[in-house]
Amino acid sequence: MDDPLKTCPICNEPCDVEFNTLGKKGCARIKDSSQRRQNRTVQPTVGQRVHIECRRDYTNDNNIEKDLRQQNRDTDKTELGERSTRSKQHRFDFASCCFFCGTRVNLSKTRGPDEAYRVRTLSLQTEILKKCDERNDEWADIVKGKLEFARDLHAADAVYHITCNCNFRALGLSIPKRYNDKPGAYALTNAPSRSVGRPPDTEKLEVFEKTAEYLINHDDEQITIGELVQKMQEFNGGVGYTTKWMKEKLLERFDEKIIIANILGKSNVVTFRTTAKSILHDFYNSPKTNDDESEKLKLVKAAAALIKNEIKAASATTNKEYPTSEDISSGAYNLDFVPQSLQLFLRLIFSEKDADNKIASVGQAIVQAARPRVVIAPLQIGLGVQMHHHFGSRYLIDVLNAMGFSSSYTEVQRFEANAAVSQSTDIPGCAKNVILQYVADNVDHNSCTLDGYNSFHGMGMIATTTPGTRRTTPIPRLDVTSKDSKENGTIDIVYFQSKAVHFGNTTYRELKNLRAVDPSIHLDVLWKVVWPLKPARPSWSGTMQAVHNDRHPGKSSVFFLPMIDMNPGDLTCIHSTLLFTAKEAKRHGSTPVLTFDQPLFWKAHEIVANKPDDADLASIVLRLEGFHMEMSFLGCIGRLMEGSGLQEVLELTYAPTAVNYMLSRQGSVPSS
Incomplete structure (x- = not known):
């Protein structure tokens, strides 16, 4: 004998596949639907299994109304045929009787509940026939029969009550009660009564079901209640549920299968409650077959579901900020970004012993494909930025993105815009023990391919730090506008006004007597003296490396600064450059040191020489470029x-x- 808890209470068939376990809310919903259907045999209990499809069809409001109408038609078919054709005893007079209710019309009533009109447009009959198909009830069948008999309401001088017309066009309403007892009135056997409150909107229910299907198909994304409201409005021409009502309808629709919580800073995120326990439970309770191929596919599907569930539950998945350069270059970080189950799966597939880099690369590609709108994989964005830096080819980046190995070209551009706005003119890691120098020179760029006009000729600037520094804070992922870029990359242009610009007398301060002893001053003599002694000694380059060990400050770092769209030889352009570098160096607590090539150096020297000693530019140090x-x-x-x-x-x-x-x-x- 079958276990009652494993038998569907709706179809009385065993529940082996695609079933839910009923809770208190689910049982109450089925019992309520049973009472509405006037079916006392369906009495579910808590913990009993029910087919997903049976439950969905049995509790659907549209299906309940449709089944009730069919039951009424089958039960009262004979009686309906007799009572609804009382008007057959005489020919229906469209010119004096309302074709909606069948009673006589008093056209003198121009106001009040009995207000009536003649049919004045040809489109009214088409609209009523369309509404008959939408209602699909007993009243609609009678009215449709009248309209088909008349053929042309306008030619027949047909009349109708305003209240009857309004009730017929509103779903869920019937003939006004004031006309039920009058001669000629249609006698409806299943006339719907207006319930207390607002009638159910079946159109919105259908659109809500479409929105629910969208949620199911896009479970890999972080969808909020607000986004579902917007999606429903898109489906329904701008009309949809409120946020509060959408939340209640989702909980009613999916019961305990969804969770609405705050995830990664986003409020009211809707996620399906899928756990490893439930996946394994469904796998072990699925019916077994003798087909090895089907059993193998079931095992693969269960493994894929477990891996995807772990990807969705990973706490490191966020798209609010980009990974840092240290994270992208770290092998351990890239490997930890891949869930453990996916790592194990790839290690069993790859035949190489040391395949960490490939596992991290392929694993991140799978994670990115599983959650495309939630995850920013480090290797994906890193490869896209590197390809754009070396080749500048949108086609190459889009091809790699289509194959799943790189971020899209749009994402790379968004990263660069956020990086420019985030860094601005700041020098990360600038401290007292770091030498900060600014370099300015003319920048020429052929921009004919962009606007078809002349080449760009302006003043470009960079900042160098020794030893080098690197940015450690992550770059936020924001929607950067051209206004944001302009505000962070604008240099104030200060007009240089002087009656006579000349190179005045320059007095250099006396240098302090620096009695520093160079430890390698006699190194070459020592190296030659020990040569005849034949001791174990390195070559000359090795000797120099041994003497200067741990004294090199390290590789310098270069940071790009905004450009000035002016002629670099213009005194106003050079003056603005000097003021900008002096202001930035002061902000970073460093002496302003600026390097020019010879033509710009000479003009900058003239500007500084013509400034008073207490001016902002008095402390600036101008250096001539090494080549010049x-x-x-x-x-x-x-x-x-x-x-x-x-x-x-x-x-x-x-x-x-x-x-x-x-x-x-x-x-x-x-x-x-």
């Missing part, structure tokens, strides 16, 4: 050694044109 400094030195040598034969000696090694350029005064005299 060497050019100036060679120009001086060429001037002093002109005619001595030095040029002919150098031409033995370098080309004559190059020697003329090196020993000429080019580079030693500033351009105007």
